[in-house]
Amino acid sequence: MLDHDPPVTAVREAVTRALEEDLTPLGDLTSALLPPGTATEARIVARDAGVLAGRACAAETFRQVDPSIACDWRAADGDRLAPGQVIGAVSGPLAGLLTAERTALNFLGHLSGIATRTRRFVDAAGPDLAVWDTRKTTPGLRALEKAAVRAGGGANHRGGLSDWVLLKDNHLVALGIDEAVARARRRWPARTVQVECDRPDQVMAALDAGADAVLLDNMSPAEVTRCVALAEEHAAEHRTRRGLVEISGGITLETIGTYAGTGADRVSSGSLTNSAPVLDIGLDIG
Amino acid sequence: MLDHDPPVTAVREAVTRALEEDLTPLGDLTSALLPPGTATEARIVARDAGVLAGRACAAETFRQVDPSIACDWRAADGDRLAPGQVIGAVSGPLAGLLTAERTALNFLGHLSGIATRTRRFVDAAGPDLAVWDTRKTTPGLRALEKAAVRAGGGANHRGGLSDWVLLKDNHLVALGIDEAVARARRRWPARTVQVECDRPDQVMAALDAGADAVLLDNMSPAEVTRCVALAEEHAAEHRTRRGLVEISGGITLETIGTYAGTGADRVSSGSLTNSAPVLDIGLDIG
Amino acid sequence: MLDHDPPVTAVREAVTRALEEDLTPLGDLTSALLPPGTATEARIVARDAGVLAGRACAAETFRQVDPSIACDWRAADGDRLAPGQVIGAVSGPLAGLLTAERTALNFLGHLSGIATRTRRFVDAAGPDLAVWDTRKTTPGLRALEKAAVRAGGGANHRGGLSDWVLLKDNHLVALGIDEAVARARRRWPARTVQVECDRPDQVMAALDAGADAVLLDNMSPAEVTRCVALAEEHAAEHRTRRGLVEISGGITLETIGTYAGTGADRVSSGSLTNSAPVLDIGLDIG
Amino acid sequence: MLDHDPPVTAVREAVTRALEEDLTPLGDLTSALLPPGTATEARIVARDAGVLAGRACAAETFRQVDPSIACDWRAADGDRLAPGQVIGAVSGPLAGLLTAERTALNFLGHLSGIATRTRRFVDAAGPDLAVWDTRKTTPGLRALEKAAVRAGGGANHRGGLSDWVLLKDNHLVALGIDEAVARARRRWPARTVQVECDRPDQVMAALDAGADAVLLDNMSPAEVTRCVALAEEHAAEHRTRRGLVEISGGITLETIGTYAGTGADRVSSGSLTNSAPVLDIGLDIG
Amino acid sequence: MLDHDPPVTAVREAVTRALEEDLTPLGDLTSALLPPGTATEARIVARDAGVLAGRACAAETFRQVDPSIACDWRAADGDRLAPGQVIGAVSGPLAGLLTAERTALNFLGHLSGIATRTRRFVDAAGPDLAVWDTRKTTPGLRALEKAAVRAGGGANHRGGLSDWVLLKDNHLVALGIDEAVARARRRWPARTVQVECDRPDQVMAALDAGADAVLLDNMSPAEVTRCVALAEEHAAEHRTRRGLVEISGGITLETIGTYAGTGADRVSSGSLTNSAPVLDIGLDIG
């Protein structure tokens, strides 16, 4: 199992579902017209520059359509792709290749689009400000999309509500920071407890309450710099590791560089997964 | 059942799947800290201008998380939204609202993003050149995304490989246009038979063979105009309805207007469904 | 839960599956054209004489399509139906009724067809020769079809391979009757052990080995009479209850009466479930 | 992928479901008594004349029960079978063969029954009146049954409500023919729009409104002839292709020949799929 | 298929579900750190004495995680295991082995725990009092747990409510013994009809009514002895086979021996499946 690979169970189930929606109920009307037994070869080719993700899904698509189709991969998830670069070769019956083509490319295009956008954020953020995804994923595809973020050089924030505690304003209104963090520590020990902060004074309150991390929402680079300084003060005073500082809220490829020197540890963006245009990948047959 | 609504079965299954991936295995760690029984009200609000889609999925999400949550909708799929416009009000236990929030918004944002992008294409194409989607949808979400295209004023091309016959170059290499169309007519009577054409001479061959529609791939407005003229000649000569002319291939919001006067009937773009950024929709609580 | 009702879990799952195959991916194209909000009433009517089955599936179909549709039933599973008889009234939005119509009727027609055919067999066999179904059911619908057999006055043979032991010729070739029955008794105590017999001497061997029941395959009424006599001899000699005698193999509505006086206890026929023509049931709207 | 083959996803899912209902929860009580490791050979044999369908399901059944079972097929879906003809040979462990036997035969018998009945309709209708199936299929098995119709020489009408527009009386009451067809054209471009007609004047109205096809319900051959003439008049007058004429409603194997010369294009019958008796196919072991 | 094996469909589905809950959504974070391609060997080893069950589930777990992992089994379900005994060897990529390890061991430990406890009951009950399981199984795992009981030398009582008729006090209150047994005989012929008895007089009533078996609930050995005598009287008087006598209700490993000479046929205990501690089985790598 490669590092970037999504769980095998997620791959199998997503491919079955995608084929069902494309083939139900009558199958591929057009490929059914082809003479049986015509074998062919095809190449999966990047039409644009980007980063590959979704290879396991494409391979599983060909396998489920026809186990006699062979795949010979020339790139792996996470590899940078140049326009025209051959990602892999597939060979087998023409009808099966054409039936599987669009579903395989839909996976590759969607997931490589996410990996490519992630890579651009990672490069723009620079080495000191790492890039996190969010829970703003396409419904039903979280496992695959989070693997694509990893392929693009990003890292995974919470996999879901069940991973760690993230206290947002609405939780805090009901409980107050001190009580909320204390409850979280008691209930969910050894899990990250993170507090969303809209103002610098909340950062100190969160760290005083014992939060592991803060999420600075919609702050300017200057405000972020100030919050990081507060967090360092807090660490020095309490002789402990500095709380992790994540920034979020409308940060774009254009503005991300202005946060590079703020000392923040992490930048997260829902746009990695919910607004990445597809990477154009095609199948050249024959 | 409203016109734009996706099938009820698709809505129920997609929501179940999305909640499973967000809640498994331990549930919402953060909401679990809240005092039980805190009732609250919230408004679903558009942060940007766009077109609404996905209301049925959002309603189903709240219902599955907690049947006691009530939804009062103030906009329907297909409605244009202004920034700040209230889409609906939800009321019920705070913990349930927060647990459902992200999943409901992921549906609304993703599907409204598609509806919004579609509406822009529809407006840019003008009244004579209608807009079609493609099979380039996000794996597992085709029924929902095709409904979002309808909400945006577009129409649905094939729902899947099982809908009608679309002969592309690789099918034609194996069979030739005449034989391919003849087989399609025999096997799949009363279904649309469409032929992809890269050159004008293929248009005449396709119509002579009896195709109902042609798909002009990657042609300039001038080439399209010429192909439409050929199709009209063919119709006049054979005293029949003119074959439907679809154009496709790299047509963007910027270039679509240049095709408005070509006489083509339809323009299709995979980008409606595979490259639409999310529409920003949020939940304001309290 | 009524006696004839199939398990609730089987009803829910079968209806979901049937609606998915009819509505995927774009929904009901035709009903979507209707003006929303048109309420209507409709009657489910028998077009032919027969026996009702499948009511729970029809009710569940309307419920899943639109929970606001109300059903008012005037007949229950197992009731005899006259041509023109109203089975139930449904009322609600016209679009939902039309979307659900075919699926609801497919369940009613298929299952009532089985109940009707079963009832004919039961009536022809007379009071002393009861009618059993088999495992020759439509794949995926066994629970529903076996409930329809009960509605028709028949009884259920094995629900599946897991219910009891039925030793056929191929099992006996490998083991011999004595050893086979002995193993069955040891492994699966308190479950019926039945032996298929092609010849009278096998009947005695089976009963001597301790079988609870024999299945006489493809025997004439005279042969059956002789086998029943053997079974009674065996019972008298061993002072035990007489082994149950089932007959099977090509017995039709026409020939079943000739077995009525043979003393056999049960007649089974795969045709109850795999060859019953649909009972014509329609929906009259407005 | 052969022409007649149902989608691979439908085959896999239907077989899994069928085996679950036969084996749950204790497995095959009888085969479990056999000594392990007994290898055997068996032949799948037609007991009656007919047309084969369902081979892919049978093969998948043996594969799922025990991947070491080998199948050697001697006939393909669509082949005519003579009584006694060997369809295929299977070899492997005796216990596995017996466990899979009934499920494999249930698929073969049910689907070949449909193919056989379809072939009889096709032969009786003659070369000018082609045969269509309907949506009157067994719930949950539509994809498999529609493939069996193709194997029998028939063609597939709508795969489901999502395929094309078929306006029946209840839709027309609410909308009127003109408005209904116009809405259909706008909403679902390039899809067949068909109008059900009970009387000849509705045929002209439907064609004037722009319908592609009419469905003549319950008409005599003379009425059908008259409607076809109307459709030809309409085509001549409007210099367009003649609308497709489908006939339906109680047409049987006995009466179908009387419609052969009417000029109608298609005859459809729900009885192909909902009233076809099983084709008797058995397994001869050893 | 071995005798003790659970149905293949149950094994596949349970393993898929178990892997999904362990790997969703991000996969195995720890194994993902390992260098790809590191092959290794491991031994599955019993840490305690017991009886093996669940081998098919463990094999399927390794196969689903990585089909290239090879298993070489040295013990089969039902075999007694000594502490330290090697059950099987697995070899393949280290990352896959570690990902599969816990799920495979959870199946082996849970099911072998049941087999082991069952074996202890079987040994303590002696040869004349056989051991039955109950429906008190872990929700969702009945097929696997009942197979484990067989591996431990026990036998399976009802697989579910659908297997045979067991009339308990609450059924009898509503119907009375005579009527209840008569209805059961009529509705569910050839299936075991069993009556739960709290007092000796109920035993006679049940047998007079025609029950095949009685379930003596919470009786002392002396009471059981008396009830068996009553059943024998009844059989002698009616010249029939003696009704089967099952005892149940709080019988433990310590007390089971005191029932050995009572003449009861069967003892059942929910604790076989709902209170068996895990058998400690581990994986030794390298």
Add this chain to the structure above:
Amino acid sequence: MLDHDPPVTAVREAVTRALEEDLTPLGDLTSALLPPGTATEARIVARDAGVLAGRACAAETFRQVDPSIACDWRAADGDRLAPGQVIGAVSGPLAGLLTAERTALNFLGHLSGIATRTRRFVDAAGPDLAVWDTRKTTPGLRALEKAAVRAGGGANHRGGLSDWVLLKDNHLVALGIDEAVARARRRWPARTVQVECDRPDQVMAALDAGADAVLLDNMSPAEVTRCVALAEEHAAEHRTRRGLVEISGGITLETIGTYAGTGADRVSSGSLTNSAPVLDIGLDIG
């Protein structure tokens, strides 16, 4: 949503599965004999002392079997139960209550058994040594069992392999502690990184490498005390929070008290979930 409640999606799916396995294919043979319409009341009663868990599953079971059954709960998950205490009252049709009874009790008994065992560990460990579960759960029931642990006063260790990094000996052999922890930090930032240690020197190595937590496997109280001292030294030297110390490996209810004063933070035991005997809970009807 209560704190102890498992995710709603897990509850619904587990109950559907459990009912399917109990009711397939013929339903509840015995309840089907009852006269329809008999309404009754019943009480869910604890037969032994313990802690309640699984209420949501029991409620869902009654609801799925018959939505007209009403539940009136008198205790909540996490409540201590005395022998004879009424947990809740259910009322509705007798047949439905009896059909649901065993499945509802199987959930309550299994999950309350886990809560009860957890509570005993929590009480024995004392206030300073908190109790954690493990991944040694029953396959397919992890979400429910982890909720039961919370109901018993324990806390949840990893929900699955996807939660945090736990480096065991086999991972360390391949990578070394330094490299393994460094990779984990890079790949999975902000997630807990824990290292299993068999010897005190590994504790220092793990903390030097930057691990958040150590898992002391199979150590005596004296060894644990020494390791905690090392961890405190490390924290003092590096002016950071002390690494979390978990102990595990064969610690029982009898020995757990001897670890109370060692300074360890957490004790984990697979036996909470894989070896908890059922809590005896019954249904008293009428």
